[in-house]
Amino acid sequence: MTAPWLHIIGIGEDSMAGLSAEGRRLVEQAEVIVGGDRHHSLAPNVAAERIAWPSPFDAMIEEIRRHKGRRVVVLVTGDPLWFSVGARILKGIPREEIVFHPQLSAFQFASCRMGWSLADVETLTVHGRAAEQIVPWFAPGVRMLLLTKDRTSPETVAKLLTARGYGPSRLTVLAALGGPNEARFEGVAEGWTPEVPDFHVLAVQCVAGPDAQILPRTGLPDDVFVHDGKITKRTQRALALSKLVPVRDGVLWDVGCGCGSVAIEWMRAGREARAIGIEPQEKRRAMAEENALRLGAPKLKLIDGTAPDALAGLPAPDAVFIGGGISRETIAACVDALKPHCRLVAHAVTLESEAVLLSAFEEFGGELQRIAVETAEPVGPFKGWKPSMAVVQWAWVKRS
Known part of the structure; x- marks a missing residue:
């Protein structure tokens, strides 16, 4: 059996200070660090070779494999296996060759900020996926936490809600959770206007208006x-x-x-x-x-x-x-x-x-x-x- 050689480490807005002692050691001693621009900025003053995500992402699997035999770290946001790249990497690199080091997920952070029990919330993503896929979850009283694409996502979600009669729904943008620049923006779906940063989690409290479509998942009229x-x-x-x-x-x-x-x-x-x-x-x-x-x-x-x-x-x-x-x-x-x-x-x-x-x-x-x-x-x-x-x-x- 091949020994683990790839470490996928979740990192948050509190940067290196928020990592475990083991996580900090692995990053500091890495020979190769893979991640997005934001991830690299959260781990400064490290001498490793830096590699950014390519497009298409499938090319990254080969890039990571090319460094097998060196000390390789992949930096991701929060939990590597919750709507993150960890699952994609597992499709190309055997599980026994990888060690995962999770950080608090964006969903955990957001549920605590909202005072919502995570067990009672729908956790979804519109990052890299068509936003319309969240529509089946629209129902009175439903709470959703959404990973977003960028600053345009709240407006997109607001339009989907309003078009289906959920205009009174409350939207809360939670930006840069756990970091020094953490911020919060609130409003309702109909007439949503706040300007928000690209990196955030969107919390939605569905409120049905008088013309709301209240539909089952199956058995649609x-x-x-x-x-x-x-x-x-x-x-x-x-x-x-x-x-x-x-x-x-x-x-x-x-x-x-x-x-x-x-x-x-x-x-x-x-x-x-x-x-x-x-x-x-x-x-x-x-x-x-x-x-x-x-x-x-x-x-x-x-x-x-x-x-x-x-x-x-x-x-x-x-x-x-x-x-x-x-x-x-x-x-x-x-x-x-x-x-x-x-x-x-x-x-x-x-x-x-x-x-x-x-x-x-x-x-x-x-x-x-x-x-x-x-x-x-x-x-x-x-x-x-x-x-x-x-x-x-x-x-x-x-x-x-």
Whole structure:
């Protein structure tokens, strides 16, 4: 087993004075120090060779590896494994070769400054990611702590809140936490105006206005989606999601994506979940893209194509939903691509597609259901039940 040679050290605004004795020794004796400009400024008067983060970051893995055999330190902010570069470095350098030295995280600092229990707060980031991904957490009374991109992030978050009826939400910018230049800026989302420094944490106390969208993570109403009438309806969608079992970091193939309703709810249900939508119609891809941004799933990847050909070369899925273009060939391709213990759900509304699902059920097993929903609607001065088109659902789990 290779001995550890790379030390990743969290450092705060209190610079070297805030490090443990071991951390200070490692920095002072380092031959190579890697970090951003800010990190280097927090560790002055050290004779090591200085290396800055490159762009793209993947080049840094090779740069770090190149110095193996020397005393190498990577400086990061706070906790190296909480929305920090430590996780990225672990993808390129074995765990047994690294020692992590955590400092207080920005989230810990911010929760103490706000007087919020960290266990009761949503900890998210908009640094290097689309800000829309925080939208699924908007709800009355929710508290969020956000790592930010720069001084523009509070205004971006304020606009997202206001557009969804959360304009009265309180925003607090906590800058340079734990250092001599620590500062605090406060305001509300609607009409946010404070000028703030680039380096800060944003605390959000969600307050619902009279027109707020109060939405579940899954089981969204059909009318929050832009669609052309061909949408997997709310009840059938909820049943499909329950059998697809969204998981953190999971990948969904949504075949015949349409307006993106299933893919979007998959991503809302699982943190860092991804979805790939295969949809041959440009108009529907445009609707799916709009829905993904509005509803907090900006990482939805859309592919112009038709299954099974469009499935070639895609990342292996944890789940597959087939909502359109059902064929024996598409089902076979999805069955082959699924990882063990992962799931496939397919919906059919025509007799021809029902026949394909019946054949798949007879070949593979699983669960076959016919879902019919009736909704109370006006009938003259009275009310009656109006049935929607029945959906046949086949659900299957790949065991090995």
